[in-house]
Amino acid sequence: MVNTEEQTTVIQALNAAMADAMEQDDSIFLLGEDIADPEEGGVAGVTAGLSTRFGDSRVRSTPISEQAIVGAGIGAALNGMRPVLEIMMMNFATVAMDMIVNHAAKLRFMSGGQTQVPLTIRMATGAGLSTAGQHADYLEAWFAHTAGLKVVTYSNPADAYGLLQSCIFDNDPCIFIENFLSYSVKGGAPEKGSRVPLGKAKVVREGSDLTIVCYGAQVSIALSVAEKFAAEGVSVEVVDLRTISPWDQETVFTSVAKTGRLVVSHEALKAFGVGAEIAAVVQQELWSSLKAPVRRAGAPTCPVPYSRPLELAFMTSVEDLETEARLLLK
Amino acid sequence: MVNTEEQTTVIQALNAAMADAMEQDDSIFLLGEDIADPEEGGVAGVTAGLSTRFGDSRVRSTPISEQAIVGAGIGAALNGMRPVLEIMMMNFATVAMDMIVNHAAKLRFMSGGQTQVPLTIRMATGAGLSTAGQHADYLEAWFAHTAGLKVVTYSNPADAYGLLQSCIFDNDPCIFIENFLSYSVKGGAPEKGSRVPLGKAKVVREGSDLTIVCYGAQVSIALSVAEKFAAEGVSVEVVDLRTISPWDQETVFTSVAKTGRLVVSHEALKAFGVGAEIAAVVQQELWSSLKAPVRRAGAPTCPVPYSRPLELAFMTSVEDLETEARLLLK
Amino acid sequence: MDNQQGPTNEVLLELYKKCALAKINDENARRVIMNGTLPMIYYSPRGQEVIPAAMSVNLRDDDTICTIYRGMHDMVCKGVPVDALWAEYAGKATGTCKGKGGPMHITHPESGCMLTTGIVGSSLPIANGLALSYQLRNLDNVSVAYFGDAASNIGAFHEALNMASIWKLPVVFVCQNNRYGEHTTFAKATSVNKVSDRAASYGMPGIHVDGNDAIAMYNAAKEAIDHARSGKGPVLIEAMTFRFYGHVFGDQDGYMDQAEKKRAMENDPVPKLRDLVISRGIASDAELTEMEAAIDSEIKQAIEAALSAPWPDVDELGKDVVASAV
Amino acid sequence: MDNQQGPTNEVLLELYKKCALAKINDENARRVIMNGTLPMIYYSPRGQEVIPAAMSVNLRDDDTICTIYRGMHDMVCKGVPVDALWAEYAGKATGTCKGKGGPMHITHPESGCMLTTGIVGSSLPIANGLALSYQLRNLDNVSVAYFGDAASNIGAFHEALNMASIWKLPVVFVCQNNRYGEHTTFAKATSVNKVSDRAASYGMPGIHVDGNDAIAMYNAAKEAIDHARSGKGPVLIEAMTFRFYGHVFGDQDGYMDQAEKKRAMENDPVPKLRDLVISRGIASDAELTEMEAAIDSEIKQAIEAALSAPWPDVDELGKDVVASAV
Numbered sequence A, B: 001m002v003n004t005e006e007q008t009t010v011i012q013a014l015n016a017a018m019a020d021a022m023e024q025d026d027s028i029f030l031l032g033e034d035i036a037d038p039e040e041g042g043v044a045g046v047t048a049g050l051s052t053r054f055g056d057s058r059v060r061s062t063p064i065s066e067q068a069i070v071g072a073g074i075g076a077a078l079n080g081m082r083p084v085l086e087i088m089m090m091n092f093a094t095v096a097m098d099m100i101v102n103h104a105a106k107l108r109f110m111s112g113g114q115t116q117v118p119l120t121i122r123m124a125t126g127a128g129l130s131t132a133g134q135h136a137d138y139l140e141a142w143f144a145h146t147a148g149l150k151v152v153t154y155s156n157p158a159d160a161y162g163l164l165q166s167c168i169f170d171n172d173p174c175i176f177i178e179n180f181l182s183y184s185v186k187g188g189a190p191e192k193g194s195r196v197p198l199g200k201a202k203v204v205r206e207g208s209d210l211t212i213v214c215y216g217a218q219v220s221i222a223l224s225v226a227e228k229f230a231a232e233g234v235s236v237e238v239v240d241l242r243t244i245s246p247w248d249q250e251t252v253f254t255s256v257a258k259t260g261r262l263v264v265s266h267e268a269l270k271a272f273g274v275g276a277e278i279a280a281v282v283q284q285e286l287w288s289s290l291k292a293p294v295r296r297a298g299a300p301t302c303p304v305p306y307s308r309p310l311e312l313a314f315m316t317s318v319e320d321l322e323t324e325a326r327l328l329l330k
Numbered sequence C, D: 001m002d003n004q005q006g007p008t009n010e011v012l013l014e015l016y017k018k019c020a021l022a023k024i025n026d027e028n029a030r031r032v033i034m035n036g037t038l039p040m041i042y043y044s045p046r047g048q049e050v051i052p053a054a055m056s057v058n059l060r061d062d063d064t065i066c067t068i069y070r071g072m073h074d075m076v077c078k079g080v081p082v083d084a085l086w087a088e089y090a091g092k093a094t095g096t097c098k099g100k101g102g103p104m105h106i107t108h109p110e111s112g113c114m115l116t117t118g119i120v121g122s123s124l125p126i127a128n129g130l131a132l133s134y135q136l137r138n139l140d141n142v143s144v145a146y147f148g149d150a151a152s153n154i155g156a157f158h159e160a161l162n163m164a165s166i167w168k169l170p171v172v173f174v175c176q177n178n179r180y181g182e183h184t185t186f187a188k189a190t191s192v193n194k195v196s197d198r199a200a201s202y203g204m205p206g207i208h209v210d211g212n213d214a215i216a217m218y219n220a221a222k223e224a225i226d227h228a229r230s231g232k233g234p235v236l237i238e239a240m241t242f243r244f245y246g247h248v249f250g251d252q253d254g255y256m257d258q259a260e261k262k263r264a265m266e267n268d269p270v271p272k273l274r275d276l277v278i279s280r281g282i283a284s285d286a287e288l289t290e291m292e293a294a295i296d297s298e299i300k301q302a303i304e305a306a307l308s309a310p311w312p313d314v315d316e317l318g319k320d321v322v323a324s325a326v
């Protein structure tokens, strides 16, 4: 039942993904600050209604104790539960990195496969809301550099649903990245129970002259850039990674082998970001197919600024991506 | 007074760098677990003798409270002190990432330059001692991906001294990475008060056919590889970055422009590591000078294993680096 | 408690003036948000003014504070000038932080406001560091950490109090217990009835006080600050209060106990203190009205100036990231 | 305390047997390290055996523990088999963790050893999670977190105890207070005289007990475990003890008070318990000697087997990182 009227929002899709999963499997439960209905179902309301429906025990508002939240998720996961945690904002994960990186990510390996941590950690971020330096960082590159974690994000409601479902039912710890500005994005309704496979990118627009690899909120920006170029007769292919780590090399390679040109684009700092890995791998593996060096669009090396004109300049925009693309086509 | 007899160890150099700095400037003080002499001057003894010499107040053993340690350093730095903190092992920084990343790194920017955090955080790591999954991670890529931090490491005693001195007297937060296995490495004695400038790499061996960019313990590995190739008539240039972020693009570009071939090598996971950024930048900027794609050597995507053969296979070895280099020369 | 004499008339008037400044500043903030002149994410401290006012009249200019996103009252009571504050709210080049920090990161070292953090619990370890610098330099300044009730459940609180205690740091930890952390009640998240009882875990004095009672809060502040300043070590104050406008201004406060909220607003501490000032004959209603009007007009001017001030240049993105390019 | 009856003779013998197992295992570990047969970084728990022995005789097989790098005694008392343990120490494919985890990360779900962590404080939040899973599934299992005295100063301790208390999780927090955290004395790092006093900060019972006194420790363990199992929520036990061989085996214990250490070693809890078992007529010296010899020979066989067991294949690096390639 794909809703062609594009009426479902990301927030509805995320909520439904959790509700449908909980209905199906009672080892799933949710922890996070303010996530239960007496606390209004989360600061952004992503979990609204779930505690009413599934009970206060399975949907628990927690103290402000991110280490304890992630620890509780890990311990329960070790015993076969499938916890879904909300860390309100990605920056707050910095107080829980030991739990995520030294424990959740490593316990399968360190135990020689005896235990596993089927845990999903949802965390939202995103510049554009003037929340400034401590509320809008993009840390996906940290998680991607950590063996044992899967790092996932979406660009539309159906993917948000299907990817979150896949994370919840996956047997490894998944970092599920949400974007505040994306919550109201509308799209076709996901089918109940549908899962988008982890590790599979999607070609969201086909093209032959240049590939843009991106994820999350950058996908719509890339599509705008592609439109612009189309008007000039340049055909741009847009690949939505969906899983940032492990990323889908096959789909990316196929695209770049065809187009010979690649820009990787993300909202995170360009320097030492996810784009660097993709650029490094692609230039190595597709050296002879490339018509030009891989280029990257991303944020400048500074904290997220408050002031509106600075914040806009900080964010990876259509213009930024366009500039990089044009340099490739020169 | 360069000691040509190569009798100074890294541990002595680090100790002297702190002692000489404290002698010179009484705003410098040290915090860390077990660092004072009643506690034997640090688990590895890097700070041995300093509390006896400078007093228990300026060299303080702390509780096991990394957030409080870094917070204390930040607050004192805001008031004009130059704290030097020891986080015993890099993995333990994961409990203090909020302090390091949301605060130390950002306060200059977020205050519009009104405050600064002239803080040095020393942290040691390194596979090879069978400490396994939670004691030997390499997180330099995380710090490098954080605006506002400088990330520094050394490959010999004189650099260890000069870089640590530079970090201590620098007006920004510096992450100073030590390697346990390096502590006994010997070399020429540093000159008292000498500083190695931050952001400047060093060509430690000149060559014309291929460049290896590396840092820390990889430098001696790269030099071994260079020796091996020299015997075959292949001339390898080795660049020791010394400052990982911001890295010295000028020196790297000059080298690669000359050799046309680059391998970047580090002990950290290859995937999403520091080498990715260097590869991404070099292939873009030196596209037309490159005779082959940039290649990387680094650890496989898994936690640091315990078992000796696994640990050896995990570590980036002469063979690993050699393999990458040979692929470039094909 | 040792000093139960309460403030002199002069100090009480000063204390009221600080409350009025914070209250009027907040009213203006809510006004410009509501009317769309200056939309921003704003955490109103309305109802909590007495706490930092009482602390600040006991602090010296060169004492320092570390506060949080809800710390506008802490800032203005300590002396952060409203013109630079408003320019920062507006994201302008003339703001305290050149527009780079914004409301959640106001810094103004001149008035002793060393840190505003958006991370729960993080004001405490950093306040320790400021206190440590005083101790190392043999200065008798005091460092203050402001934070909320819910912050008392995060790890940084625990580590900071333990360290401050063993090192006898001159720091005062001021928990402004407004009964909620975001949308969660204090009771639901906290395993102890009084945050101040946790002081026993750190061998430090814990003071539980009605933070809306100016005299009691003054005495608590004085006692704690004197204690810290005299080298006896840190103190934990739990000041009971209430926030009138929810977590973030504009939130649907459906999660709040409406009767509790009504009661709290009826017991607004600022008019109560105003009445006290008048009833003690310290100032007349007319004098206070005039003072308030002056404050209001200063703030309105600050807002006007902020609105017409220049934006920061885009090249500011590359500045203040590090001291200088290496 | 409610149950002061102490263990039955049968249980006391079992308790002693566990102590002997941990002690003899430790002696063998130190032996093979010293003689170079199996060098490893080893954190000896010698002197602390009574604590997990007393806990374990009160735990069910399907109860779980989370322990730390110094947790060999916790593990063997809970039932981790010595052959798999030694193979892991040796880094062999037959080890509990196929050689991937090593001594600091021993895991053996079958015996309820769910986690060994090398990070100070991190056993507590994860033990909460195991307890939470029991609560959510309406099971009456109990989760135990073992940790050291110095760990009581880290943030994770605070967050874990608060959360366990408000949710009444079936978890017992067992602080093995051996007076040192690495080289730093308890007193130098800790702002309170008794870790158990911190229980008051979390509204949970705190038990201070001589962890080297088998009867007292048995009673404390029973009380705490019964409390948790019956749904009354968590308990914090502070068990006073001492580690005989420094932080990491082989360290120069110059940082230790040698008189204190001498006293502690003279009061070795294991021979004391052995005497008690004999004096109560539960077993004769000869019987115990035989039992100990059997344990020792089992361990020596385990060591031999470990030494000759195969190394893991190098391709194990790519396995168990994730469930399966996606």
Ligand SMILES: Cc1ncc(C[n+]2csc(CCOP(=O)(O)OP(=O)(O)O)c2C)c(N)n1
Residues within 6 Å of the ligand: A033, A064, A066, A088, A092, A095, C070, C118, C119, C120, C147, C148, C149, C150, C151, C152, C178, C180, C181, C182, C247
């Ligand atoms: C580490 C962290 N976790 C979560 C948040 C989100 N958050 C912001 S304010 C807040 C509530 C804090 O409550 P309290 O400490 O009582 O202070 P109040 O807002 O009531 O003044 C939360 C959860 C955060 N900023 N930092």
Ligand SMILES: Cc1ncc(C[n+]2csc(CCOP(=O)(O)OP(=O)(O)O)c2C)c(N)n1
Residues within 6 Å of the ligand: B033, B064, B066, B088, B092, B095, D070, D118, D119, D120, D147, D148, D149, D150, D151, D152, D178, D180, D181, D182, D247
């Ligand atoms: C977060 C963190 N910081 C520091 C360390 C280094 N370290 C390992 S053990 C230890 C001492 C812990 O002492 P205690 O908790 O008393 O346990 P004990 O070793 O005495 O059994 C320290 C500081 C660590 N493992 N983790």
Ligand SMILES: [Mg+2]
Residues within 6 Å of the ligand: C148, C149, C150, C176, C177, C178, C179, C180, C181, C182
């Ligand atoms: Mg509050």
Ligand SMILES: [Mg+2]
Residues within 6 Å of the ligand: D148, D149, D150, D176, D177, D178, D179, D180, D181, D182
């Ligand atoms: Mg100890």
